[in-house]
Amino acid sequence: MTFVEAFLLIFVARHVVCADYGREMRATRMSVVDFWKNETMGDGLNIRVAHGVNSWPDLVDQLHEPFLNKSMMIEGDVFLQAHRRPRHRAIPVMRADTKMADRITFKEWLREVAIMKKAIKINFRSNEVVRPVLQDLYASQADPSSPILQYPVILHANVFRSPRSIEPEVDPNTFVERAKSLFPDATLSLGWTKQADFSHLNPKYKRLTWRQLLHILEYIAKLDQPVMLSVRLSVASQSKEQLLWLLGMDKSVSLLIWSDKEDKILDWEPIIELRRSTTKNRILYDLEAQHRKILQTVANEPIENAPSFSLSQWRAVEFDSASAMVSTVVRSEKGPAFLGEPTALLLSQIPPPKYPATQSIEGKVHFLPKAMAEDVNVDENSGMSIFLMDKVQELDSPKIRDALQVFVGYDGRVKIENAELKSMPYYESKSVGQLPLSECYSFKVTDKGWRVIADVWTIDCDGKEKRKKRHLKLELDTPFQKGRSLRNVVVTKSGDGAIDFLLDELRHSSAPFLPSLALITAFMVIIRGVPDDKRDLVCCTHHGVESNCELLQIAHN
Template structure:
């Protein structure tokens, strides 16, 4: 009894009204949770779902989550071209394999006897000892992920319908990648898969998957100049962004061939940086000659969770496994040289019409200025002095197929700007590089009390439409050095040129005081070209 009396002192009985209050709170909370769950289709808010695609466990689950490989995509092991019964059963029984890949065509592909039955074969093969249905029965219910590569437009709808029906009967719990080559790549043929038809069919029949996209490729006796060009990766970005709302909550992978990587890493990194939830897959084709340094280059430039490897090559795989996290020791010396001149987006501000779609496409690899209504301004300001200069490279593209206007179509680099909130009223010194090789230094919207000045030069442009520039504001005069480059994509183009020769020395008029600090500004002059700027930096001599 004493114990009960003592307990009552510490835990006095609750009033009846208070008990009712607690009951009503519990009921109210339950109602709120019930309504929330039904409105959102789950406990996770809808606005977070596109940002967290891994929460839906099924064929759309990411490989890194499903296989728990310490967030290192290089640890995912692939069984490629498992297109016959023996290859499939060997891959299933191999504990080291995570993902099993297969190729699909219609039986008799491209012949008069072509049927409507998808089989596992990679062209030029057109038949197999296993159909896609049989293949799914073997690989679709286990703990391996699957990747299917569609090789003909005729096989897309039939194959995806089979996949859908299989998943409805035997739900797939492991990752499913669906791949198609949708653009023409280096030395490749015109793609047989139409992206729009492929994508619409995929979204209708089997939208919950990892979408894998690639370029057709080929080989050549000399690949030293070959690459996934800026135009190629830009075309891929256009395809993805044409369905931005639908793709935004999908895991996305871009496939690239190892033998074509040497000159392609900046382009692929830029593509990855400008797409959501995307990764890169590097694959090695049997018979290709690939350098160890190229494997290390990709490992060095991409974080471990953003790049997969399907090498199918013992030496390359061993190299990757051993040096994946020490890749800096194995890269080409020019890769480290490029580190010194890489663009630093955090050092620049975007100004103008901020909502203009794709007005600026930025990455540590490069920045693309698409139109003149948006410009970039350096965050830091500088005093005019011979010890400081701005340098970089610009490559002009003509994706709108427009005629260039002499002394008008090109890139403006503004020195000593004082007003720059309006793109068409930037006040300062304008240094212009024309797409046709024209150079010009002149005042831009300067007060009438300052004497006008203009000095021009011209150079022969190269087929690459690429120019290296350096501008030094030396207080009393300005030095403008420009050189047309024959190659701007190859890794070797990062090698320092012989000293750039100043083509224009401009004496600056009185009234342009050089005692204040100013930023640098870059802007396209018109809509007739797009400008890709890389190796952009502000340097201090010595």
């Protein structure tokens, strides 16, 4: 290599490093929730949004707006302007109700709004405009001559199709993946397409279902950047539980609740509870004046709700999947959700107790078949599995072998199976039962060390017990583990990716051994005549198990 070639190589390398360093230093990775914390006094109801700032006159108005009505976010709509002549490249322009000569390009718009010290929201109105706009944003971060984007940038697209839609949806895969690769510093905002005659729509379409929630998770589960969900006020009022689940996720997720004149709210209690159950600035409101006035007049003291799932007590472990399907476990304070192929595990962080203490795992499982499940043969082993295993350090794949399994299938099949009993023929290897088909089941698994008990029963998915409650109880004797310790708890998915499920109120707890009065009396008789230095030996070897000698000794004294 000559001196000139070496010099050019070093120059190019320094140029690349400096470009990446500049982009890193000029990142806008900040959610609007954090950005507006001070300006809104911690209340998302206090934001002001400037809609449809798509022309030069609109930009001038933003520069001279009254202080009391000053907006905190500028919103623009961008689409691709095609030319009649093939040699002219289509460019992103802002959608404005003006003559063609007055169109403002996206680059011009971005240059002007970048100096206004406000959050920027860019609405993508077609699939074709996604890539060129993101390339312009990427270039704006790397170009030293461009205005510095020091404030949050929100990239919004209506990626979910609504009933009676009057616009095409933007492909969610294209939007999310390209935003993730070209401009990962932005907040991604996902919404639903505009509708015709919303007020006359069937009420069943004015809510977010659990299946739709899992569909949303397929796109945001593995995103590192902040995510915002744009939800209509009428839909939010019918989807309180689903939205609280999203807000309880262990990642930066926020809501933008918006309304127009077609929103007729008869019961404000769910919206008020949403507002009071979360940190107030986690939900932003872009409402009509009459709707904003109602929320401003009601009490908004925070409600302290204990989480039904402890994020600190369960650790997620994920393995790579060869399938293109999104396969993971998503954790929320309301419970975990298992998606796709069974490649993710939840490991309890509670150490297994020593015998004769017991441990239990209980909760509710809500099975949600994917749309494709209607056209394929679902694996009969699809369902939820709780594994009780000796050493979790040996996990090197999602397929668990040589462990005791408690299985609750989507079709109501329940079983306890011990794969460790290869050399112990005097133990039963499994216990199997069948419940009626139900979307939701409650369960409680009790591990006594020498026996495992599974109680499973049918419930309504809203938490109420069915009138004809069907209950199943299975038991299976099992040998002790080494050291007389009970097993570690692992929760996972079984079968294939056609059946997803949510777990609600998942808890793992252990109960200490409390000897009965009869047992204490019997041991007191045994040790009464034994010398003090021999009492521990007698106590700990009685029945060949480790009993709670300290409690018996205290009772004797």
